[in-house]
Amino acid sequence: MHKETLEDIGEKELINRLGKFMPINQVSDDCALIKTKNEDLLINTDSLVENVHFNENTICPQDLGWKAVVSNISDLLSSGSKKTIGITISLILPAKTEWIWVEGLYIGVNQALKKYGGIILGGDCSKGDEKIISITAFGIQGELELRRNACKPGDIIFTTGIHGLSKLGFMIQNKINFDNDVSLNEKLISKSIKHFCRPQVYPNFLKNLLKTRTNKKTRRIGCTDSSDGLFQAIQDLAIASNCKAIINYEKIPKDKNWPKGDKWDEYYFFGGEDYELVFSLPKKWANNLTNLNKNIYEIGYFTNGGPSIEFKDKNKNQLLKNKPFKHF
Amino acid sequence: MHKETLEDIGEKELINRLGKFMPINQVSDDCALIKTKNEDLLINTDSLVENVHFNENTICPQDLGWKAVVSNISDLLSSGSKKTIGITISLILPAKTEWIWVEGLYIGVNQALKKYGGIILGGDCSKGDEKIISITAFGIQGELELRRNACKPGDIIFTTGIHGLSKLGFMIQNKINFDNDVSLNEKLISKSIKHFCRPQVYPNFLKNLLKTRTNKKTRRIGCTDSSDGLFQAIQDLAIASNCKAIINYEKIPKDKNWPKGDKWDEYYFFGGEDYELVFSLPKKWANNLTNLNKNIYEIGYFTNGGPSIEFKDKNKNQLLKNKPFKHF
Numbered sequence: 001m002h003k004e005t006l007e008d009i010g011e012k013e014l015i016n017r018l019g020k021f022m023p024i025n026q027v028s029d030d031c032a033l034i035k036t037k038n039e040d041l042l043i044n045t046d047s048l049v050e051n052v053h054f055n056e057n058t059i060c061p062q063d064l065g066w067k068a069v070v071s072n073i074s075d076l077l078s079s080g081s082k083k084t085i086g087i088t089i090s091l092i093l094p095a096k097t098e099w100i101w102v103e104g105l106y107i108g109v110n111q112a113l114k115k116y117g118g119i120i121l122g123g124d125c126s127k128g129d130e131k132i133i134s135i136t137a138f139g140i141q142g143e144l145e146l147r148r149n150a151c152k153p154g155d156i157i158f159t160t161g162i163h164g165l166s167k168l169g170f171m172i173q174n175k176i177n178f179d180n181d182v183s184l185n186e187k188l189i190s191k192s193i194k195h196f197c198r199p200q201v202y203p204n205f206l207k208n209l210l211k212t213r214t215n216k217k218t219r220r221i222g223c224t225d226s227s228d229g230l231f232q233a234i235q236d237l238a239i240a241s242n243c244k245a246i247i248n249y250e251k252i253p254k255d256k257n258w259p260k261g262d263k264w265d266e267y268y269f270f271g272g273e274d275y276e277l278v279f280s281l282p283k284k285w286a287n288n289l290t291n292l293n294k295n296i297y298e299i300g301y302f303t304n305g306g307p308s309i310e311f312k313d314k315n316k317n318q319l320l321k322n323k324p325f326k327h328f
Numbered sequence: 329m330h331k332e333t334l335e336d337i338g339e340k341e342l343i344n345r346l347g348k349f350m351p352i353n354q355v356s357d358d359c360a361l362i363k364t365k366n367e368d369l370l371i372n373t374d375s376l377v378e379n380v381h382f383n384e385n386t387i388c389p390q391d392l393g394w395k396a397v398v399s400n401i402s403d404l405l406s407s408g409s410k411k412t413i414g415i416t417i418s419l420i421l422p423a424k425t426e427w428i429w430v431e432g433l434y435i436g437v438n439q440a441l442k443k444y445g446g447i448i449l450g451g452d453c454s455k456g457d458e459k460i461i462s463i464t465a466f467g468i469q470g471e472l473e474l475r476r477n478a479c480k481p482g483d484i485i486f487t488t489g490i491h492g493l494s495k496l497g498f499m500i501q502n503k504i505n506f507d508n509d510v511s512l513n514e515k516l517i518s519k520s521i522k523h524f525c526r527p528q529v530y531p532n533f534l535k536n537l538l539k540t541r542t543n544k545k546t547r548r549i550g551c552t553d554s555s556d557g558l559f560q561a562i563q564d565l566a567i568a569s570n571c572k573a574i575i576n577y578e579k580i581p582k583d584k585n586w587p588k589g590d591k592w593d594e595y596y597f598f599g600g601e602d603y604e605l606v607f608s609l610p611k612k613w614a615n616n617l618t619n620l621n622k623n624i625y626e627i628g629y630f631t632n633g634g635p636s637i638e639f640k641d642k643n644k645n646q647l648l649k650n651k652p653f654k655h656f
Contacts, residue, residue: 006430007423014453017427021434022448032416032450034466038365043449045418045464049456088360090373090418090462095335099345102334106349120350121371122360125342128377130457134418136373136464138362 029148029240030224031079033141040141041085044075050131058173061101063197064133065108071227072137073116074201074275078225080146081139082206084118088136092128105133116203142206144213144221146279148240151222155280157237157245157300158289160202162253163230164264167271169196185257199275212288222302223279231269231320233278234309237302244305249316253297265319357476357568358552359407361469368469369413372403378459386501389429391525392461393436399555400465401444402529402603406553408474409467410534412446416464420456433461444531470534472541472549474607476568479550483608485565485573485628486617488530490581491558492592495599497524513585527603537609540616550630551607559597559648561606562637565630572633577644581625593647 006014031042048054048068059067073084089109093102113119118137151157169192171178178184209221222241226233238245258264280302281289290296300312311317334342359370376382376396387395401412417437421430441447446465479485497520499506506512537549550569554561566573586592608630609617618624628640639645 003426003428005423006421006425006427009427011453014427014430018430018434018451018453021438022450034369034413034449036364036367036369041362041364041369043416043464043466045416045450045452045462047418047420047452047454047462049420049454051457052455085362086360088371088373088464090375090464092375092377092460093334095333097334098331099334099337099342100331102342102346106346110349121362122350122373123346124373124375125339125346126375126377127380128458128460129379132420132456132460134373134375134462136371136416136418138371 029079030075042076042079042081042139042141043136044072045134045136046071046075047132047134058170059197061104062108062111065105066112066198068133068135069109069112069137070116070199070201070275072135073112073118074199074225074227076137076139077201077203077205078146078223078277079139080142080144080206080221080223082142083140084116085138085140086119086121087113087138088121089123090134090136091123091125092130092132093125094129094131095127097131116201143219144206144209145219146221146223148222148224148236150220151237151241151243151280151302152282153243153302153304155222155282155302156286156298157234157247157278157280157302158286158296159226159230159253159276159278159299160205160296161274161276162255163226163274163276164258164268164271165192165195165255166199166273167267168192169194170273182259184259188255188257191255196273199273201275202277205277208289208293212285212292214282214284214288218282218285221279221281223277226274226276226278227272229270229272230274230276230278231309232272237278237280238307238309241302242307243302244307245300245302245309246312247300247309248312250313251297251299262319269319357407358403359467370404370407370409370467370469371464372400373462373464374399374403375460375462386498387525389432390436390439393433394440394526396461396463397437397440397465398444398527398529398603400463401440402527402553402555404465404467405529405531405533406474406551406605407467408470408472408534408549408551410470411468412444413466413468414447414449415441415466416449417451418462418464419451419453420458420460420462421453422457422459423455425459444529471547472534472537473547474549474551476550476552476564478548479565479569479571479608479630480610481571481630481632483550483610483630484614484626485562485575485606485608485630486614486624487554487558487581487604487606487627488533488624489602489604490583491554491602491604492586492596492599493520493523493583494527494601495595496520497522498601510587512587516583516585519583524601527601529603530605533605536617536621540613540620542610542612542616546613549607549609551605554602554604554606555600557598557600558602558604558606559637560600565606565608566635566637569630570635571630572635573628573630573637574640575628575637576640578641579625579627590647597647
């Protein structure tokens with residue numbers, strides 16, 4: 001008799017089932033939360049698995065160390081962390097791993113910590129068949145609680161940047177062939193590789209939100225990061241907040257050299273490993289923020305309705321039938 | 329040219345080299361520490377890797393979940409945690425893993441949390457070639473700071489229990505053959521399997537230490553757990569505290585059915601996955617504690633001298649030439 005496997009049930013259903021083992025007051029979000037007497041701590045773990053998330057051809061150990069830290073800090077920021085305390089590093093490495101590789105990894109880790117704050121608090125290392133870098137990052141919850149379930153109908157949806165570049169960088173590094181009729185711009189190539197290997201995050205984001213807040217009592221904002229792609233991020237917000245996202249395709253910010261066509265739209269929306277923030281604000285606050293910061297992009301709004309995503313231009317809705325990023 | 333690998337440098341040297349990437353005020357100990365305004369948090373991560381730490385023949389998923397939690401709580405206790413807040417679980421699983429296996433794992437996890445306190449705070453799951461369960465546990469630092477580097481010459485060395493049972497349990501589960509002339513007692517067999525599959529820890533240990541303290545100003549105690557074996561635990565204390573351990577072989581507590589012989593001494597001292605506490609106390613405090621709690625065992629003392637271990641009975645020193653537990 002065939003017993004049900006993780007491949008059968010898929011990632012979303014797996015997360016759903018595992019959630020039932022957690023106490024009901026623990027909300028599944030980008031981060032876990034520990035309440036202490038004075039300050040609440042945000043905790044996030046991200047694992048990078050060889051031949052799933054990276055391989056030797058796509059990324060060097062320094063960049064991998066950088067990226068492992070940044071992907072965690074991105075989750076902390078998307079929950080409203082005002083300061084990164086530090087990280088613990090759990091490594092699984094084959095015995096034949098070269099020391100120079102491990103050293104490179106730690107150099108990249110420390111470069112990211114130097115830029116975004118935090119120290120190495122501890123770690124452990126075990127033998128295994130494949131390389132796995134698992135980082136747990138700790139941050140202090142700021143005044144604004146950014147949560148997936150805090151979007152409201154009427155909110156404007158924003159993103160901090162351009163999507164799809166990391167996916168393109170990954171494909172270039174893997175020497176994946178594109179359509180013959182597409183010749184990629186040199187600047188786009190180098191930018192995409194940089195986005196894939198050395199992603200950046202937005203430590204000033206929270207300060208700008210606080211500066212432009214219209215009502216000091218508002219402490220909860222809908223937000224997540226787009227580490228599993230822009231579509232997944234919007235879907236996570238819509239499901240957790242139980243409302244409907246209307247996306248304006250024309251307003252989506254693209255690199256000026258990004259090719260046209262359905263395939264490229266798919267890379268854009270479902271690429272993943274973008275570490276942009278995707279969030280929603282009431283109209284007045286939204287206006288204040290766009291006046292202060294020109295580098296954020298309004299891409300749509302939330303409205304009443306079951307948790308779903310629609311394009312304003314109905315012709316674009318076929319795009320959403322593509323499969324999102326999946327782990328199993 | 330052959331580049332230096334982890335196999336070449338060994339686990340201890342690897343930990344030493346990685347320590348250089350940490351800020352100098354971060355001490356390598358059983359746990360990492362986060363200072364918050366009111367309470368300090370203890371953090372520990374332990375990873376269990378398939379075919380390194382476990383396999384399908386040796387342990388069922390429920391027991392594995394239990395053990396993954398308990399091995400972390402053991403580290404928290406050995407640093408002086410007065411309360412386990414909770415854990416995050418990071419899983420790497422092959423796509424063909426059966427759901428029933430994952431469910432079993434979580435049942436075991438929750439059984440351990442029910443017994444020793446704490447909740448599941450969060451987690452993540454990725455695809456990989458081999459099963460890996462990585463648990464990070466969070467505890468609150470109690471009044472007594474238990475640290476590897478706090479042993480002092482003159483201190484009495486204690487352990488909370490018998491060693492070697494877990495190693496024996498592992499060998500029995502793996503159907504490893506013993507010498508023909510040894511027939512194992514049935515009670516010892518079942519006890520060993522239980523120690524390997526469902527290890528216990530000592531949540532009352534800290535309370536008993538506080539009750540018997542002779543000087544309220546003493547806040548630091550030398551302590552670690554014996555997850556890498558009794559010998560490794562004593563060695564870690566001796567090195568971190570820079571003093572010499574004298575062990576009284578006759579006083580080492582053994583199961584009454586434990587066979588005699590060098591091989592069995594080796595299993596005893598170097599077995600690993602014992603979750604006993606190994607600690608040292610000044611004489612007066614030591615007397616108070618042994619009067620209160622008959623289930624702890626005095627096994628020797630620390631004295632001045634370079635970091636090392638010696639048996640009181642010099643004939644036993646050849647034992648120490650055996651290799652300790654190593655990961656690479």
